[in-house]
Amino acid sequence: MSQPTSAQTDTKPSGVAQIARVVDRERRTLARTRTFVILGVGFAAIVLGLAWSSGGTSGGYVPTVVGLLTPLELLVPVLAVAFGYRAITGDAERGELDVLSTYPIGAHHHVLGVYLGRAIGLLVVVFVSLLLVAIAIVFLRTEPVGWYASHASTDSPILFARFTLLTAFFALTILAIAIAVSAVAREARTVIVLAVTALVVVLVGLDLALVYGFASGIIGDGSLLHAIAFSPLSAYRGLVFESVVITAAGTGPQTASVPSSVFGLLVWTVGSLVVATLATKR
Amino acid sequence: MTTRAHTDENAPERDAQPTTDESKTDSAGDADTDPLVTADEIDFAYGTVSVLENVSVAIKPARITALIGPNGVGKTTLLRALAGLASPTAGSISYDGPDTVRPIGYLPQNPAFRPGFTALETLEFYASLVGEDDPHARLERVGLAAAADRRVEALSGGMTQLLGIAQATIGDPPLIALDEPASGLDPGMTTHVFEVATELAATGTAVLLTSHDLDLVERTADEVIFLDDGGVADQGSPSALSDRYEADSLWETYERALTGDLHTIHVRGDSP
Numbered sequence A: 001m002s003q004p005t006s007a008q009t010d011t012k013p014s015g016v017a018q019i020a021r022v023v024d025r026e027r028r029t030l031a032r033t034r035t036f037v038i039l040g041v042g043f044a045a046i047v048l049g050l051a052w053s054s055g056g057t058s059g060g061y062v063p064t065v066v067g068l069l070t071p072l073e074l075l076v077p078v079l080a081v082a083f084g085y086r087a088i089t090g091d092a093e094r095g096e097l098d099v100l101s102t103y104p105i106g107a108h109h110h111v112l113g114v115y116l117g118r119a120i121g122l123l124v125v126v127f128v129s130l131l132l133v134a135i136a137i138v139f140l141r142t143e144p145v146g147w148y149a150s151h152a153s154t155d156s157p158i159l160f161a162r163f164t165l166l167t168a169f170f171a172l173t174i175l176a177i178a179i180a181v182s183a184v185a186r187e188a189r190t191v192i193v194l195a196v197t198a199l200v201v202v203l204v205g206l207d208l209a210l211v212y213g214f215a216s217g218i219i220g221d222g223s224l225l226h227a228i229a230f231s232p233l234s235a236y237r238g239l240v241f242e243s244v245v246i247t248a249a250g251t252g253p254q255t256a257s258v259p260s261s262v263f264g265l266l267v268w269t270v271g272s273l274v275v276a277t278l279a280t281k282r
Numbered sequence B: 001m002t003t004r005a006h007t008d009e010n011a012p013e014r015d016a017q018p019t020t021d022e023s024k025t026d027s028a029g030d031a032d033t034d035p036l037v038t039a040d041e042i043d044f045a046y047g048t049v050s051v052l053e054n055v056s057v058a059i060k061p062a063r064i065t066a067l068i069g070p071n072g073v074g075k076t077t078l079l080r081a082l083a084g085l086a087s088p089t090a091g092s093i094s095y096d097g098p099d100t101v102r103p104i105g106y107l108p109q110n111p112a113f114r115p116g117f118t119a120l121e122t123l124e125f126y127a128s129l130v131g132e133d134d135p136h137a138r139l140e141r142v143g144l145a146a147a148a149d150r151r152v153e154a155l156s157g158g159m160t161q162l163l164g165i166a167q168a169t170i171g172d173p174p175l176i177a178l179d180e181p182a183s184g185l186d187p188g189m190t191t192h193v194f195e196v197a198t199e200l201a202a203t204g205t206a207v208l209l210t211s212h213d214l215d216l217v218e219r220t221a222d223e224v225i226f227l228d229d230g231g232v233a234d235q236g237s238p239s240a241l242s243d244r245y246e247a248d249s250l251w252e253t254y255e256r257a258l259t260g261d262l263h264t265i266h267v268r269g270d271s272p
Helices: A016-034 A033-053 A059-083 A087-094 A096-100 A107-140 A146-154 A158-186 A188-215 A221-230 A232-249 A258-281 B021-025 B027-032 B073-081 B119-127 B135-142 B155-171 B186-204 B216-221 B240-243 B250-257
Strands: B037-048 B049-059 B064-066 B088-096 B102-105 B175-179 B206-210 B223-228 B233-236
Touching: A016 A033, A016 A107, A016 B119, A033 A107, A059 A107, A059 A158, A059 A188, A059 A232, A087 A096, A087 A107, A087 A158, A087 A188, A096 B186, A096 B240, A107 A158, A107 A258, A146 B155, A158 A258, A188 A221, A188 A232, A221 A232, A221 A258, A221 B186, A232 A258, A258 B037, A258 B102, B037 B073, B049 B073, B049 B088, B049 B233, B064 B186, B064 B216, B073 B175, B073 B206, B102 B155, B119 B135, B135 B155, B155 B175, B155 B186, B155 B216, B186 B216, B216 B250, B223 B240, B223 B250, B240 B250
Parallel strands: B064 B206, B064 B223, B102 B175, B175 B206
Antiparallel strands: B037 B049, B037 B088, B223 B233
């Protein structure tokens, strides 16, 4: 056995290069794991089926958004958590997290690489699913009926694209939470419990807290629009209403503060990644 | 029993020398090189359970140092502490080796790798983190080149161990810590793993390993550290230890150096 020659350079790769390597590893993991492929295809099929069965596709873009919003409030968090909750736990269980700690890669670079890599797969699923819905609308759309008939001129694919971007933003936020759960848990049993808990908190808990805060007077009337940004789900819902539904309707009561909602989602995203980094450093 | 390690702080600084037969037969060879990693009076506890107390050891380059002791005595804990993967609750651990891109390589007990990737792809990922561009050389080095394109989940236990060792060598770290590198392997593969460790030491690498295979440790290790009852029972070259205990083999030395019943698991921390 001889010492490998010319296999090593003296300078370690830059942080960006290391992130890119981790991103590539995560991306290939998603592509090669049948579960994620099935999950993506299933999500697309469900979204397409929901859009078609609700009659939204024949009504136009905005009716489809209205029909899909509530199901996506449930489906997107489930999908995002499924994509992220074992991302770091798996490495920890195999001992690869310990191995990685002997390499010159910072925890923040590792976590960011994992997040971005998983995000690529998640975004592909979300964008492709909603693109299929948009294509279905193009072919199935008939004359608008009912309430939206008077606003047919504002039923634009641009609004649907806006809805798609907001849904992607929401998915990325929940993915960051899932990555944080994955980093904190470190064990299979713990991560399942924490992931379910996180889902319940995001889907129900925070909204209930807002309702309680409003009912008990802790949240005043004037601050409600900003306070709902505290919940990622409410922030997403508020953004969709403000940016898509009310825009199409042309009028209506303000349902959320757009800056506060965007800020809320960003805080959840960045905060979760910080938690994941600190947990990975342990 | 807890004893201090036989460190030689006044030894002159010299270049790392390949392992020689003399170094295995005479612990006076300890003075040849300065320690790469030094643990100074470290304690280690998991909550209220004390595992190690007042342990001092020195790991030197170009040598195979074996941590030996009964199950649960703290071999893995000490190895992880020396590898910088766990912080002692008291005392200090210092690394005095060269400033390299990866100072310490590590093979965990029962190594596993992310499924869906081949052996070569796995090494490519790790190698890319230190700027290496020829991970295939690492596979060749441990004799695993033929399995380069096999997915890690299809590797045998021995192949996985070898892949783990190849991973541990990436970046040519001055210290490589191998936690039971031959665990669960057949005799032939076990021998091969120790041969790899010997060849690593011959290139100047400090190899720190844990093992229960006293026969192979006796044949390959330059330094043996007996752990017992939370501390270092004794340490030295296999031959020096055998002389000290007037034993014919490392196994006999082990029996005489360690206190208590070797057929019973000792649990530390439960008694007052």
